[in-house]
Amino acid sequence: MEISIDNYFRKRYSLFAWRSNTSLVNKVIMAFFMACITGIMAQVIIPLPWTPVPITAQTFAVLMAGVVLGRWWGGISQIMYLAVGLIGVPWFAGLTGGYGVLLGSTGGYLIGxxxxxxxxxxxxxxxxxxxxxxxMLGLMLLANFALIYIPGLLGLGLWFYLVKGNFPTLLTLLGMGLLPFILGDLVKISGAAALSKVITPKEKY
Structure with missing residues (x-):
């Protein structure tokens, strides 16, 4: 088998052209597979004693889902992840599941x-x-810190109110739901952006 940079570029282009034009059944299978990857990476967690929101690896899978599956299907993979977890499959962080998670401390992040x-x-x-x-690095920074953290912090604030009876201060909310995760997110985003550059064709498919 010939190994060359040109052959690599051709294979890369062919793979993305295939995933864009393949059958609906194949797209559903790929989306569910990515949902499973998200569920697996959600179990790589570092709990923090001052917040119910743990550090997890799943955001790396979320970032790659859109790149690998493309428009609509990346999002659909995460809808599958959410839906299957809500019906009780324990593949949210810490092997949790059920509809109660959506109203819990991490429910807003799942929407994000x-x-x-x-x-x-x-x-x-x-x-x-x-x-x-x-x-891609810029897009991932925007998506991660706006589209994940804004609904995530809103959901965390609502959970805090339901549990404590009052809303947290902004500083408390940021200390629980954003600030501890910035460094790890920057590492994951940089890795995902670098991987995206390697695996995606640079011509239109």
Missing amino acids: FILTALLLGYFTDKYAKSRNFRP
Whole structure:
């Protein structure tokens, strides 16, 4: 088998062209597979004593879902992840599941996963230039810190109110739901942007 940079580029292009034009059944299978990957990576957790929100690896899978599956199907994979977990399959962080998770401390982040995968899938498919490292890094930073953390913090604040009877201060909320995760997120985002540059074709497919 010939191994060359040109052959690598051709294979890369063929793979993404295939995933864009394959059957509905194959797209559903790929989306469910990515949902499973998200569930597996959700079990890589570091609990923090001052917050109910743990550090997890699943956001890496969420970021890659849009890139790998493209517009709509990246988001659909995260809808599958959420839906299957809500019916009771314990594949949310810490092997949890059930509809109660949506009203828990991490429910807003789960909604943000869907929005993030949709945005990245849209730009990956529509704009070839977005597949380079710098523009993808910018997109992932935006998606991660806006589309995941805004609904995540809103959900965390609502959970705090339901549990404590009052809303937390902004500083308390940020200390529980954003600030401890910034460094780890920057590492995951940088890795996901670098991997995206390697695996995606730079021509229109």
